[in-house]
Amino acid sequence: MSQPSRTFALVASATIACGPDPASSVEIEQTITELVDIGRAMDLEQAVVTLGSAVDPSDTPEMLAMRLFTDLGELVPCASLSMRGETGLRIDFGALDGNCSPAALNLAGALRIEFSAPSPALRLATLTHLDLERAGSRLTGTTQITWGPEDTLRISSELQFASAKGRQLEIQADRIQVGADGDVMLDGWHRWQTLMGRWAMELGGWTLRPGALLPISGVASIDTPFEHDIYVDFTGESAEGLGLRANGGRSDRVFMVNADGEVVELGQP
Numbered sequence: 473m474s475q476p477s478r479t480f481a482l483v484a485s486a487t488i489a490c491g492p493d494p495a496s497s498v499e500i501e502q503t504i505t506e507l508v509d510i511g512r513a514m515d516l517e518q519a520v521v522t523l524g525s526a527v528d529p530s531d532t533p534e535m536l537a538m539r540l541f542t543d544l545g546e547l548v549p550c551a552s553l554s555m556r557g558e559t560g561l562r563i564d565f566g567a568l569d570g571n572c573s574p575a576a577l578n579l580a581g582a583l584r585i586e587f588s589a590p591s592p593a594l595r596l597a598t599l600t601h602l603d604l605e606r607a608g609s610r611l612t613g614t615t616q617i618t619w620g621p622e623d624t625l626r627i628s629s630e631l632q633f634a635s636a637k638g639r640q641l642e643i644q645a646d647r648i649q650v651g652a653d654g655d656v657m658l659d660g661w662h663r664w665q666t667l668m669g670r671w672a673m674e675l676g677g678w679t680l681r682p683g684a685l686l687p688i689s690g691v692a693s694i695d696t697p698f699e700h701d702i703y704v705d706f707t708g709e710s711a712e713g714l715g716l717r718a719n720g721g722r723s724d725r726v727f728m729v730n731a732d733g734e735v736v737e738l739g740q741p
Contacts, residue, residue: 495700495720501735503694503702504718506671508733509641510662511685513633516611518656518682519577520599521627523547523563524585525652529595529619533559533587536595540585548577560586565604580605595619601631608636613643625649627660641666647675655681658690669697678706685733686714717741 495503523544527536537559544553544563552564565579582602590596599615613631620626629645647660658678664671671694678690692704700720707715713730726738 494722495696495698495702497725499696499698499700500702500718500720500725501737502668503696503704503720504716504727504729504735506664506666506694507692507704507716508685508729508735509633509635509639510643510664510673512607512609512635512733513611513631513641513643514680515683515685516604516606516609516633517601517615517629517631518680519579519606520583520601520604521615521617521625521649522653522682523577523583524597524599525617525619525625527597531595533589533595536587536597537561537585556584556586559588560584578606581610610634620648623650623652625652639666655679655688658687666697671696681709684709684714685731686716686729688714712736 524540526543527540529536531539537555541553541555541561544551544561548563548565550566552566554562556562562582562584564582565577567580581604583604584600584602586598586600588596588598595618597617599617601611601613601615604611611631611633613629615631616628618626625648627645627647627649629643631643631645633641633643635641642665644663645660647658650657656679658680659676661675662673673695674693676691678687680687687706688709690706692706694702694704696702702718702720705717707717709715713728716727716729717724718727719725724741726741728736728738730736
């Protein structure tokens with residue numbers, strides 16, 4: 473009767489031994505670096521989402537384009553504005569050192585906005601980023617915005633992002649946003665490709681502040697190219713920066729990200 477027990481023990485031991493290893497400390501730190509790059513891309517994208525969504529979606533596409541054209545003439549007086557047909561416009565922000573926006577957008581490059589009505593009750597804004605740049609980061613690609621009930625926006629993106637340090641990301645994203653100005657709440661997902669491989673992130677309950685590289689609250693579940701799941705809890709802001717707690721399968725590790733995007737590990741909680 474002892475042999476079956478011994479066999480079961482060996483099988484159980486082998487199953488545990490063959491289970492997935494936790495993420496290494498290097499992989500966790502790289503994941504935080506990826507989050508910072510995604511944060512830079514989102515910050516740049518959110519700046520123009522705020523511009524393009526500040527309209528009344530009950531208007532016709534023609535009225536949306538004309539009213540936004542008028543509003544942007546006051547908001548970004550140094551930009552060059554032009555209408556593109558009856559439902560579109562283009563904003564040329566010029567060089568970074570020539571921007572005098574009272575909203576302190578500090579943008580370079582150009583942006584096209586095209587309004588359409590896929591159905592009588594639905595309005596769609598397509599934002600095309602033409603080497604949109606800020607603080608050395610550059611964004612190209614498209615962002616689509618639709619308006620939903622209770623002050624919500626659906627934001628879908630197909631982007632190419634180049635960081636100031638030369639890192640290249642191919643990004644796809646789909647998220648629901650509550651609020652359009654100031655702090656916004658976000659739920660959704662991001663997928664992105666780097667030289668390391670494909671990353672995937674589910675995000676929930678994010679509170680994102682304008683100009684911040686990371687949310688001040690919320691959680692994220694990230695699938696790395698190395699077949700690990702890393703869970704992140706954003707713990708708020710302090711004088712030193714934005715805090716987060718990450719777990720790759722072993723124990724929590726605490727990090728701080730300052731305003732320049734520098735990642736500092738603070739150890740275990």
